[in-house]
Amino acid sequence: MTLLFLISTWWIQNDGKDQLGIEGEDINWKLNSSYTGKGVRIVAMGDGARLDHKVYADRANKKLFVNIIETVNYKEPPNSSIQYQRENISQSSLALAAGSGIFPGIAPDATVGAFYFFDNQTQAEDLQYTICYNSDQWDIAILSYQYDLCHGGRKFCAYPEPDSLKEEMVGKCLFNTNGKTRPKLIVVPVEHNQASDVLFTPPARWPLVFTIAGVNNRGLPLDHGSEGAGVFLSCPVADRAAIPGAGVESDESLTYNFTTPNASAAIFAGGLAVLLEANPNLTIPDLLFIPAMTADQVQPDSLLWNNNSFGLKFNRRVGFGRLNLGKAVEYAEHWTSLGNFSSKSSVYEVDLGKETKTMGDSKNFTLNFNTGNDDDTVLFIQIDLQGAQLSFASLNPHILSPDGSDFELKILSESDREMKVKNIQLPAYAFLGDRVNGNWTLVFNKIDDAFLGLVTKINITIFYAHNRPDTNLINQTRKANPFKPLPYTNVLIFPDNPPPMIAAQSWDVSIKFNETYKNSNYTLMFLQNENGTERTKVKAEFSKDYKQIHLNYVPSVFNLTELYFVVESLDPLYPYTATTKVSYINNFKEDGIYLLEAHPDNDCTPKGNISDTPIKSAEILFENPCIVAYYVLHLNRVTDDGYSSSITQSIITSENQVILNRTFIRNLGMVQWKSIVPSNRAFKFQLSPSSSGRHEMFSPITVEISVKEQYGPYKPAISPFKLWNLIFMICLFVFSFILLFKIFWTKGIKLEGYTNADEVALI
Incomplete structure (x- = not known):
């Protein structure tokens, strides 16, 4: 059924009146602009879309509606009768990026297509094959794809070990570095709720893809949004204010709300199409610098904003800020292209027979780069870590550039002792504009007691442009405070x-x-x-x-x-x-844990009194698997800014410092952790910073916990046999012995005449 509603376009022009937004918290664009993405081809890759949907039917390329699994063209997604009951991502992505008519798409004249490559039964085609399929027929791909390693609605996921990016994909079907055709631009949403890091959307760790986070109509990043140095930019997302989508039920259907950063990625993809129409000669380096240099600085007072040496402001939750398409188009119209790009790698290998490099022991690894050109400028950095043993649940390395930029490449995940991870990839856009040449240092800061593994090889790959933009062009606009009070009083x-x-x-x-x-x-x-x-x-x-x-x-x-x-x-x-x-x-004089108890999961509330001094050790019962604790810090800022400002709570073995369990909580001073007590007789319960790049650091707080042995009342085991059963068994045994003796005695008499006594005994 077609939904009839009046479409609000707050994400394009926010007047601050509808849905309790703040004026100007939008992408600064007009629907009647002279640039509409004409001549640019946008493909949504994922769960498929309808070829003849009314919001783009006149611009749908039949050749680009492909079922990749079967390599056939289609008019509507397979199993669409099932899919429409949940949000269809590809259909809504195309509508938001390139819809027209009743639907206010960003690039309403762009050509559209939809590659279908995974279904409801989790059948999926190889991702690299999907992207390379007919790659000469599209310009921009919106790719929503996430590993399902976050079971049970958990916010922290097991780390999916990366697949290697094939060389032919980099050179031919992804980047097209020969300059004869447009480069392939891949837009990946930075997921939220079920993933704390961009690494859990695997394409987000590929080089030179556009990883897009979401901000709401007040300019605030999403709660539980993924974060990291690999976030490039942000765009509006449906939070409390709806962004409409297109339904897959019929060619007429629309939906009231298109949620998650999938909407943000679609908006950015439409923005890229507009920029390419404004200046068809833009290269990947151009399309990285223009949006970054003109982005809006949302939540400007966040402690997560840092400057890199080029002068760009970066925030690990929103990247360089929110897309300001109006300013970006103005830059694109007069932009002198930076040309194409190159890449260079430097490797540090460890001989375990001669030295041991343990991640987490404040070790430094320095690698030198020299391209021969001082103007070579960083676009993207990829770190590959290989190890003999990478037993981690979170990792907090920093990179220091030759120009002095310092950013944390953080990964947060659930611990998993059974997962034999030997390879980790960490992406970073935060160094955009830094100079390439010089010493790059990878630093592992010690922020807790956990053993994180042995590293055997570090490979840093830098993708760089051969020319450097003018730093005077940086124009990141400071936006409103998202916590601005609503103008309603006396309630x-x-x-x-x-x-x-x-x-x-x-x-x-x-x-x-x-x-x-x-x-x-x-x-x-x-x-x-x-x-x-x-x-x-x-x-x-x-x-x-x-x-x-x-x-x-x-x-x-x-x-x-x-x-x-x-x-x-x-x-x-x-x-x-x-x-x-x-x-x-706050009457407590020093940091520490002042109450720690263990209780059943169904009654995990504190029962005792708060200690006068910090607790250093505790004894609990194994039958009580829930830990409740009160802890104290003395911080000067009221900070609640995503995972980076959270507290890490860990269960660590006492003997070898292996992480048994780890998760992350809002920093308020109280812990309630259910089903957590391990089978170990002794372990550490530790609270530590989730980030080694916090504004206010503190030392880890530890309690040594032993599991108390329990002795109940003695009760001897009772035999299932009664006395008369025992007498009967004895009599039966005696009778059987007499019977057997009689049989053998009889046979022995019949064998008289044999002279070999041994043969007689054997028989």
Whole structure:
């Protein structure tokens, strides 16, 4: 059924009025622009799309609607009657990138196609073959593809070991470095919720692909969004404000909401088509520098923003910022091309017979590059680590460039002792614009006690342009604070002097509340700093009568004297922001764990008292698999900025420092970790920074835990045999012995005459 709705285009031009967005948090584009992607071919690769869908039917290339598994053309995706019940990614991607008419696509005159290469039964064609198939017939590919190694809805995944990128793919069907045809531009969404790192969308670690993260209509990165030095840029994403999609049920169907960074990737792909129409001579280096140099700096006060030596600002959650297509087109129209690119590798090999390089022991590895041209400029860096044993759950190496740039190449994943990982790839766009020549140093900083493995070989490959853009052209615009209060007052009123918050205790405050707003379906509560640029979520809740707010645990991680408590509703029907200043008291003198208990999973709440001093050791029962702990830090910033600002909680063996389990939590001072106690009799419970590039570092906090042996009341084993059973068995045995003796005695008499006594005995 076709959905009839009035389409809002906040992602193109956000006026800040609809869906509680902030004015200007968009890609700065106009639907009536003179550039519409004409002559550019966009292909969505994944779950297929309908050839004759109305949003692009006049521009669909029949030859580009291919079932790669069977190598045949198709008009609608196989099993479409099943697929339409869930979100069809390829169909919506084409509509958002190149839709026209009722659908406001970014490049409404681009030619479209859809390669179908995986289905609902997880049957999939080889990804490299898919991309190389008829690669001369398309210009831009939107590729949504993620390893399913995040079972049970977990946010942290097992690391999929990379496949090698074949040389013929790099030279022929991907980059087309001969300059005779347009390069192949691959856009990959940076996933969220089920993956903490771009590495879990495997093509995102390929060189020179466009990895795109999502930001909402307030300019805020997605919760649980993947992050890392491999994120290139960001684009709008449907969070609380919908972005419509196209349905696969029929050629007329539309959908109300196209969610996840798949939408962000589609918007960026449409933007690339517009740039190629504005200047058909743009190369891959040009298409990297232009969007990066003109990007919008969203959430500008985030502690994750850093400058590289070229002068570009980079944030591991959103890359160089959000696409500003209007400014990018202005640059493209007058851009002097940087030409094509080259690549160079440098290798460090370890002879394990002579030296041991253990990752995580603050080891440095320096590799020298010399291309002979001082203007050679970094586009992308790929790190390949090979090891005799890579037993890690998270890895935090840094790269230091010859020009002084320092960025962390972080991977976060669940530990898996059975997974014999021997090869890790780490991608990085953060060094865009750095000079190539000189010493590049890979540094492994020690931030916890875990043994991360033995490295045997390090290969750094740098992809670089032969010319260098003018640094004066960098124009990354500082955008609004995403935590700007909503302009609605008198909904919730706090008392003039609310009670102080005391770390590691509960907190209650009386309120006056307009109960009309209790129907809000999206209300969150925060603690934030004075100027409202830093905040962290807390699990507070209203009382049933809406006359009080209760916070079960006041965060115990700040070294501050005051905070601001915020209640905010982003429900478009019931919007408001209410704020009150509160005194904050942290009476703990030093960092540490002040309560640690183990309980059954179904009753994992603290029962004892908080210690006066940090706990160094504890004894628990094996039958209680849930650990609950209170910990204390003394930080000066209210930081809640993705995985990089989180806390790593680890279970580590005492004898050899192997990680048994590891995950990541919001840094509030309380741990509740279910089904975690291992079979080991002794282990370490450790809390440490998730990133070695945090603004505020702290030393790991450790408790040595032993599992107590349990002795119950003695009860001897009871034989299943009764006394009369035993007497019967003895009598039967005696009778059988007498019978056998009689038989053999009889046979012995009949054998008289034999002279060989041995033969008689053997018989």
